[in-house]
Amino acid sequence: MKILVIEDDKTTGPFVAKGLRQEGHTVDLVANGRDGLLQATTADYDILVLDRMLPGLDGLSLIKTLRGAGQRTPAIMLTALSGVEDRIEGLEAGADDYLVKPFAFGELSARVAALARRPGYQQQETTLQAADLQMDLVHHRVTRAGVDIPLLPREFTLLEHLLRRKGRVQTRTMLLEAVLGINFYPQTQLVETHISRLRGKGDRPFYQDLIENVRGAGYRIAA
Template sequence: MKILIVEDETGIAAFLKQGLEEEAYTVVMAHDGNKGLQLALSDDYDLLLLDWMLPGMSGIAICQEFRKQNKKTPVILLTAKDSSEEVVFGLQAGANDYIRKPFHFDELLERIRVQLRAKSGETSHEALQLGEIRMDLSAHLVYRNDELIQLTQREFALLEFLLRNKNRVCRRVQILENVWDSNYNYNAGIIDVYINTLRKKLKLEGEDNYIQTIRGVGYIAREV
């Protein structure tokens, strides 16, 4: 999932970038409105996170111009404004949601998840299944039979990608681009480390190894 953040306060921008990358999102940054609009229109994103007050062009103006191009990508405004009139104005400009500064990161994260679920058309109870493994996407939980399996955000994102592509070979470059970020200089060997960790946590071994290695290519999730 790829998120564009347009925020001119460097401390907040760094905080958001680090927090979202730890949640396995790919983050693109801009620190002024003109650059933010340029980036928003030049690439595809899953969500835009826009500060209201920006140098060059406000977040509201970015949102308005973005919507004029018939872009449907969800937009969340970050704002210190708190009057109901200003909030309504932001929503009328095309924003899907807003969050007031200062905010708790967990609240922002949940608002992002709500917008991404709505964008993808997920129902509140969407689940992915692979044999005895079940992923509850809305609750962000993984089970093997009735046992809750504790996964990190990156492990969860890797498993979700494999299950969404069940019975299809996932090449290493595809995994890096979708679970990590192709712009980062990650060694592809990191995938092997995470796959091995997933297998251990999910107790996948022998005939129950639902995540199989395709040597020299990548991995495939399939029921055996």
């Protein structure tokens, strides 16, 4: 799934994003409410995970604005406010679930999965495709020309990220941050290593290369 995490805490935000990525999700992380609102209204997400107390625009105002605009993406609100009235206020603002800090990541993961099982979620995009390559997001399966392509979790996440942005170049830095959870590490060859593995499994055995290396820019899957 593609998940937007809106959390300004420098420990909680990266912790949540890293955990969700390790489970195979594509995760974008922003640290303030205004950027979160912009991101949530300009890109398609399956689930939102947002803090209640955010700089720029608080979580309650953010979710109210989204709901008022007809945005129905399921949302889990994180907060240190544990009172019953606080939880009611969050749910009445438009949040689908409410998780009090501190929390175990396993519980957050279970709540994300529970939201994904709700009726209506299956109406959202569940298959991504480029040429004869298909990615089944529900069953976590990739095939090309009808042949199963076994991928490791990070390879699956990297391919999903590229497929969702088909036709758009993704720089090495974008891929490090969004898929591998690394903010700055200029010497690492992780992106190149994972791209090479993806090509070895999904491109080289077939007649057409789908992953393009745009020299001096990054990588993309042609539209």
